[in-house]
Amino acid sequence: MEWFEALALLIGSIMFLMALGMPVALAFLAANILGAWVFMGGERGVVQLLNNGWGSLTKFALVPIPLFLLMGEIFFHTGLGQRMFSAIDRLLGKLPGRLSYVTVLGGTGFSTLSGSSMGSTALLGSLMVPEMIRRGYKKHMSIGPILGTGGLAIIIPPSALAVLLATLAQIDVGALLISGIIPGLILAALYVVTIYIQTRRDPSAAPAYEVEHQSVSEKLGILLRDVVPMVGLMVVIVVMMIRGIVTPSEAAAFGALGVLILAVLYRCLSWEAIKASVRGALRVTLMAYLIVFGSATFSQLLAFSGASRGLIDWATGFELAPVLMLLVMFAVLLVLGMFMEQISMMLLTVPIYYPLATSLGFDPIWFGLIMLLALEISFTTPPFGLLLFVMKGVAPEDTTMREIYLAAIPFIVCSLIVVGLLIMFPPLATWLPSL
Template identity: 35%
Template sequence: MFLSDPAIGVAMLVLFIFALMLGFPIAFTLMALGVGFGYYAMGDHIFQLLVQRTFSVMANDVLISIPLFLFMGYVIERANILDRLFKSIQLAAGWLPGALAVATLVTCALFATATGIVGAVVTLMGLLAFPAMLRAGYDPRIAAGVVCAGGCLGILIPPSVMLILYAATAGVSVVKLYAAAFLPGLMLTGLYILYVIIRVVLNPSLAPKLPPAERNVPLTTVIWSLLTSFMPLGILISAVLGAIIFGLATPSEAAAIGALGALILGVAYRSFSFEKLKESVFLSARASAMVCWLFVGSAVFSAVFAYLGGQAVIENAIKGMDLSPTMFLILTQVIIFVLGWPLEWTEIIIIFLPIFLPLLDHFGVDPLFFGILVALNLQTSFLSPPVAMAPFYLKGVAPKHITIDQIFSGVMPFLWIVVLSMVLFYIFPEIGMWLPGVLYGS
């Protein structure tokens, strides 16, 4: 008995998920399945499609900014700018309850705007801030939660690479998406800081006050420290984001400015070398190649999947559930949350989101709104046990006596804060939609 084309399309998706669980390389699995099933469905035309999709991905103007933003982040990471930044913010926040934790979150938020590389931020803050909090007598759980949650902010806060990929996948404006993500990113950071302060006020033993010598620092010392560390990076990030959001430069042009500015900062701090430059170029090229081949594989796979009728089967199944827009959003966010356990956010954005995007019009959901909701949700994919990457990044650099159970325990409150932020954003969508509406109209 021969299967119908839609059934073969669904079998193609099931086979991909099975190969994924076995650990096969995702990009090449997508291409292999796309070409294999495509040859069955289209014959030799599949090879023309493969060439066309490869060219269209490589010629996509939006994607040009990815290697430049990655390079900017890797340069800042390797120029030891984070160490100076953390110390200056620590001096400025010394009077607050849980000062080191607050300084860690602010540093993560600022560093997130320079690099969306979650593993790098969590690892660096795990080497820098986590030991400092443990030495100060902080509870390991709250210290671990702060580092892991703060390190994931780069997924949401512009210039997020994730938002660039979503824009390219969904066909929306990167500029509007950055504007929409700005305030939700600040909201989530603010909720993290508020939670830490309230917890420490209620239970001071979780985060003892810093010694008087570290709290009673002359104002001139604090100002000088901020001027020499916080301000230069802050000006660079503001210039990059401002140029994008206010339409002074395209994302690719602004990313080039950011990359050049990061190099100048590294040289000015005398903490950059030719070896570090080579490392930054290599890591940027490797990550960019991975993203591009994922796009190529996903484009071929999606085209064949839709040609066979698999996309229509899923769309009709969801439409047949007679869901309200709210229930549709809950369903998609739950699926994305579960996919975040075994998959990286790149695979979720490039492979699985295109299945839901055609349904947005049917349910009357704004793609900008949906994109920010997904960006918030993807924070949970790095935090939720049992396969959360951020806790494992931290465990890799934490002292041996810190257990993974302690890290997971510390992360859980921040996971619920992310869920709260998603609820707040759904109830008050103006949190994200107000700024692009003001800047670019409805």
């Protein structure tokens, strides 16, 4: 069987099963079993493939995923996240568009910990949009920042999706986490500038309203009590990884323990919150582990059938410049994001993209960061980005898809600027990990 026939059989089987409504992880598992039967000699090949797949789940690099997720679930279910939102809101005072800034700052903190862009968009949409509409904000000032927070959440550590991508691609987890710090800060600055420009051009888009006056000492108290402990925990985790004091797995354990201690100190830890947090983290972790299992076996099948080698030879045969090939791969991810969830996209593309990226001479950490940004941008790309429809579901009933599209575009542009900067100046991603 030719390499393109093997590739068509594997990917076609997956797409067919997904179209029938089968969960993504199970669709990959079924397609992999079919592929093993065809390419690896029937039942014996299936047994060998499954044994190899189980080995992929015993990697120590997977430990941060459930711990980061547990950290985010406790942050949400105990009310620590809401406490931080309220504190940032009070600290910004009468700043024009302050609820938009609150959404970016507080939403990034929550999204980063939760690791789910769809979940954080649904939460922020139901929590912030009604309040901002009640305050007289125009819809683009409320919807746009919420859609934009995902881009920050996926690259600023701790990020469960970054851990998963590094595991699937078999690259250094800590290096990929740390590489997102500088681009993440640049993206946050671009978001702030975007909101500032929008409020300057149209002050009525985010009208000011009276807030309770607070003295400097009161603001300092709010900052130290409700913001510094939460933000400080994330900073400590990142610094310990940069300094090499802890591994990513140990950092995730410290993070989960730190949030638990904060919840006890703030007297907001309950048995119900613990159960809800463990249940939420367990559900996503099981899905992620199934994804890892499916990806590992899928990669082996691609290699065994010759599809990986054939695809690389075919792609490099066009003699395109590496940057042009990168843009083609980026465009494919944007299209896939209109129809698939991020983890599903990783599962489908990482086994194909990373061997190709290696053959083109790309730095694996730098390429991983660009891929993470592509995954997030694809989620908000009109007309079919999945986050756009999540937002439609939680926004006020009179909100049109056109309004959501227009609100998302400025923040998509910000993310594309960061991608352009990474392509022109790779050290933005590679400098910190190199330390």
